[in-house]
């Protein structure tokens with residue numbers, strides 16, 4: 001914030017910051033930032049732009065990316081596309097650059113979408129890695145092979161510090177590029193992705209597949225070097241009967257690997273991982289979740305497995321926000337909120353991150369779990385046990401910003417602004433996490449909403465003891 005002051009920002013912006021500072025003393029202050037910044041028109045970058053460059057060489061691996069490969073962070077899944085022929089699914093890796101003393105064999109898949117034929121999509125699990133270690137890896141054959149590296153996370157530990165980036169609704173416009181570049185300067189070690197990836201479904205016929213490929217090349221600059229943890233959004237459904245395509249998530253499920261079996265999930269669209277000091281649960285807004293569905297059963301069991309003594313930070317990712325005061329997509333999350341909100345409150349979830357709405361919003365700790373069809377209480381009330389709801393759907397896709405918020409600002413909403421950007425969550429130890437929302441502003445990353453969060457389980461000893469007495473079991 002000090003930097004922004006020094007830069008002599010416009011007066012109204014300074015006033016906004018002052019309001020922000022004042023709000024620290026007043027838990028009920030609400031902020032609707034009037035700042036709206038759209039740097040570039042919301043159009044996709046042309047395919048011949050260098051951000052989509054095809055790597056040189058026959059059948060050179062492209063769209064290289066990694067994600068966590070197991071429950072606890074000792075494995076990665078490395079994925080890439082071989083464009084011309086099947087090629088090898090082998091990954092060579094090791095702790096020294098260009099000296100690969102280990103290798104792993106992956107699997108290959110391909111699919112058609114309308115008349116588009118995908119390249120050969122390789123997914124290779126590399127496991128039994130050491131924590132906190134830099135690994136180099138090599139994929140592809142002969143002269144066309146390519147080399148990358150990644151860093152494994154620290155061992156699961158309640159005080160393991162770790163920085164997550166949070167990006168949603170990214171797409172492939174100049175605004176998307178600005179978000180990606182700013183994220184890459186943020187020191188983030190891993191991305192929590194909130195769904196709506198490429199926006200390839202905005203195209204027709206063969207261009208759908210072509211724009212998935214360009215997006216894969218676009219994010220490689222980050223995703224080949226650190227894991228992106230995936231959740232799916234509506235733009236991944238691709239239900240396009242006019243083109244003869246009726247299998248939901250067809251491109252997504254072929255291209256995106258998730259470690260769902262490690263979390264005893266039966267579907268790649270919902271799963272969980274543990275990383276450093278965080279337990280991260282990924283849900284699917286567009287798969288059945290009402291009582292007795294597979295996702296409902298799975299979440300019920302997963303919440304019982306959460307051990308805050310080992311992983312104090314409990315984070316849930318989904319695409320559709322449960323609380324948002326934006327006019328766009330208003331109340332679309334109500335059905336999932338009705339099913340899961342009481343579990344989230346009783347499990348003391350720290351954060352629920354969502355995308356979908358192309359703007360930024362942060363809630364207070366509130367809940368609306370006393371409401372039922374016959375009771376009169378149908379307004380969210382302050383609730384210290386409740387999660388904070390964060391909407392970070394402002395990655396920068398071609399649909400543009402969602403600039404209209406409900407007026408007046410509802411009292412559950414703490415901060416909202418319709419600009420492009422991303423968030424970072426810097427976990428310091430079991431009690432403290434520094435959270436920032438960073439707006440893309442004239443090519444600069446400007447930290448606009450900063451909050452120090454206290455852990456829902458560890459920050460209050462009294463509450464901890466009470467939980468212990470209840471055998472730490474979430475009431476699900």
Ligand SMILES: *[C@@H]1O[C@H](CO)[C@@H](O)[C@H](O)[C@H]1NC(C)=O
Nearest residue numbers: 086109110111112117118120
């Ligand atoms: C996948 O690749 C194989 C081998 O080239 C080819 O025979 C098959 O038709 C492809 N399948 C699809 C669904 O494109």
Ligand SMILES: *[C@@H]1O[C@H](CO)[C@@H](O)[C@H](O)[C@H]1NC(C)=O
Nearest residue numbers: 370371372373374375376377
């Ligand atoms: C609905 O809410 C009312 C008022 O809070 C409560 O008395 C009643 O028990 C609730 N009904 C059910 C089925 O939970």
Ligand SMILES: *[C@@H]1O[C@H](CO)[C@@H](O)[C@H](O)[C@H]1NC(C)=O
Nearest residue numbers: 364366379380381382411412
């Ligand atoms: C918002 O206002 C309503 C009605 O005055 C009140 O019942 C509720 O507790 C308030 N909620 C918050 C989060 O302050």
Ligand SMILES: *[C@@H]1O[C@H](CO)[C@@H](O)[C@H](O)[C@H]1NC(C)=O
Nearest residue numbers: 159427428429430431432433
């Ligand atoms: C946890 O981190 C916060 C913020 O850096 C710090 O103030 C606090 O002293 C740390 N707690 C412990 C037990 O180290």
Ligand SMILES: [Fe+2]
Nearest residue numbers: 196233234356
């Ligand atoms: Fe969406």
